[in-house]
Amino acid sequence: MRTKHLAAVALLAAASFTLTACGSGDGGDAPAVVSEQSEDKAATVIDKPFEKPDMVLTDTSGKKYDLREQTKGKPTLIYFGYTHCPDACPLTMGNLAVAKKELEKKLPKSELDQLRIIMVTTDPQRDTPEHLGTWMKSQDPSFIGLTGDFPTIQAGARQLGITVEEAVKTKDDKVEAMHGKQVIAFSPKTDAGYVIYNGTEATSDDYVQDLPKIIKGEKP
Numbered sequence: 289m290r291t292k293h294l295a296a297v298a299l300l301a302a303a304s305f306t307l308t309a310c311g312s313g314d315g316g317d318a319p320a321v322v323s324e325q326s327e328d329k330a331a332t333v334i335d336k337p338f339e340k341p342d343m344v345l346t347d348t349s350g351k352k353y354d355l356r357e358q359t360k361g362k363p364t365l366i367y368f369g370y371t372h373c374p375d376a377c378p379l380t381m382g383n384l385a386v387a388k389k390e391l392e393k394k395l396p397k398s399e400l401d402q403l404r405i406i407m408v409t410t411d412p413q414r415d416t417p418e419h420l421g422t423w424m425k426s427q428d429p430s431f432i433g434l435t436g437d438f439p440t441i442q443a444g445a446r447q448l449g450i451t452v453e454e455a456v457k458t459k460d461d462k463v464e465a466m467h468g469k470q471v472i473a474f475s476p477k478t479d480a481g482y483v484i485y486n487g488t489e490a491t492s493d494d495y496v497q498d499l500p501k502i503i504k505g506e507k508p
Contacts, residue, residue, distance in 0.1 A: 329494075329498075329508065330485055330486070330489065330490040330491070330494035330498070331473075331483050331484070331485060331490075331494070331498055331508045332483065332484045332485070333482060333483055333507050333508070334481075334482060334483070334484060337475075337478065337480035337481055337482040338447065338448050338449070338472060338480060338481035338482075339447065339480065339481075340355065340356050340359070340364075340474055340479050340480070340481065341355060341356075341366075341443075341444035341445075341447045341448065342355070342356055342444075342447075343355045343356075343408075343434075343436070343440055343441070343443075343444040344436075344440075345408065345434040345435060345436035345440065345441070346417055346434065346435050346436050347417065347432060347433065347434055348417045348418070348420050348421030348424060348432075348433045349417065349421070350417045353432075353434055355406075355434070355444075356479070359404050359406075359474070359479075360479060361476050361479070362402055362403070362404045362476055363402055363403050363404070363473070363474070363475070363476045363499075363502050363503045363504075363505070364403075364404040364405075364406065364473070364474040364476075365384065365403075365404070365405045365406065365471055365472070365473050365474075365502075366406045366407075366408065366448070366471070366472050366474070366481075367380055367381070367384075367405075367406070367407050367408070367470075367471045367472075367487060368407070368408050368409075368410050368441070368445050368450055368452055368467050368468065368470075369381070369407055369408075369409070369410060369467055369487075370409050370410045370411035370414070370415055370455070370465045370467070371409070371411070371414070371415050371419065371420060371423040372411060372414060372415075372463065372465075373465070375488075376469050376487060376488050377407070378427075379487070379488055380469065380471065380487035380488060380490075381407060381424075381427045381428075381431065382427065382492075383490065383491060383492040383495060384405055384427075384428070384431075384471075384492075384495060385427045385428040385431070386492035387492040387493075387494075387495035387496045387499060388400070388403070388405070388428055388430070388495075388499075389428075390492070390496050391496060391499060391500070394496075394500070395500060395503070399500075399503055400503070402476065402503060403499065403503055404432060405428070405430070405431050405432065406431070406432045406433075406434060407424065407431065407432070407433055407434070408434045408435075408441055408444065408445070409433065409434065409435045409441070410441060410445075410452045410453075410455070410465045410466075410467040411455045411463070411465040412435045412436060412437065412438055412441065413438075413455065414455070414463070415433075415435050416435065417433075417435060420433040420434075420435055421433060438454055442454075445467070445468070448470070448472050448481060449468075449470075450467070450468035450470050450472075451466065451467065451468045452465075452466070452467045452468065453465070453466035453467070469486060469487040469488050470484050470485065470486065470487060471484070471485040471486075471487045471490065472484055472485075473485070473498075473502050475502075475505040476503070476504075476505045477505035478505070482507075483498075483502065483507075483508060
């Protein structure tokens, strides 16, 4: 998918970006008003940037991770998903991993090392720090996995207009965790979330094109 011009996208943004992944569910809160878009861009630059969620979670080494403090002044991408997700999560994180690998050939290491790519689990009961760490390393060793208590995670997602629902067992005895599929990019200059991607539709090429600007706090 590529974003459309303002009139159409402003009306459709709430529906397109808040659809839940790994199942169905309500859309939750709508994202901020669209500011700038282009037909050849996957990114949506929003008019009213999101404040970074005030969450203290647990990283894959079992240590406390203060999201605001430990990503302060760093270009940061945040995604809410879970390791047992059958489709959206491995696709999204895989595309980001491919993009980062490609950018290793194009950007100075000092620049790329500033980037923080974070997945906050929506299934903390199964995604223990150890399990989450193994899964994240299989995507990219630099990726950060965070877990914690579900109410904290859900509240943090809601601050970004992202729907997260507690994992439930389906009729065929599978466990499904409903979550929005947005990837939110935060500026290193303001620490505000100013760019939204639809995680299942943005490609690795989209991220390769946009991340050099996001790392600098510019508009993609």
